[in-house]
Amino acid sequence: MALSQPSEVPDSVRGAVRSHSNVVRNNNVIPFPLSRVLLPVTLLRQSEDEARAQLKSLLHSPLGVYVVSTEVVRDGVRVLFSIAPEDLDFTLHTLIASVPHALIGSLARTGSSKEAH
Template sequence: MDMVLPPHRVLLSALVHGSYDDEARERIRRLFHSPLGVYVSHASRDHAELRVEFDVASEDLAFTIRTLRQVLPEAAVEEIRPLITTISA
């Protein structure tokens, strides 16, 4: 029997639009050197878009969003979804 545990972690996806230049590289550097850097589970770049996914504890969600607004104010939160864990009993 599989048992689904309540979500203790969430995935937060954010998108940053910008130009592909020194300023964009500086934004990425700021992100990875900020307290949020340890939460980044995936980052990808497509031309002028930077897509970042954060894996955070649900109790750290407010801190993550607040810090994201400080580090990358131009970032738009796209989605927040629970990270569901299933275990077999």
């Protein structure tokens, strides 16, 4: 036996539906991808233990959230940071204060390959 459903829609629901149907949808808006910059940094080391200590300290600092890769190289540990452009100032100041003997490489922009010129 099927239960009968009321066919009448309450006014509160009808008003909510009406307000959502009045929203103007603009389909010609193109969202821009978030741009990031890659910053390579080499942590210089005198010994393997020193390199591990520097890397551990860096990963547990506020800068650890920006690290996307690490690689052991001949003269130290190379760390690659992915940073939002608005965070670059904070990142550089914190990096210089926490690891003063690091080599900071040049920035490389990432993001869409169809960027406007």
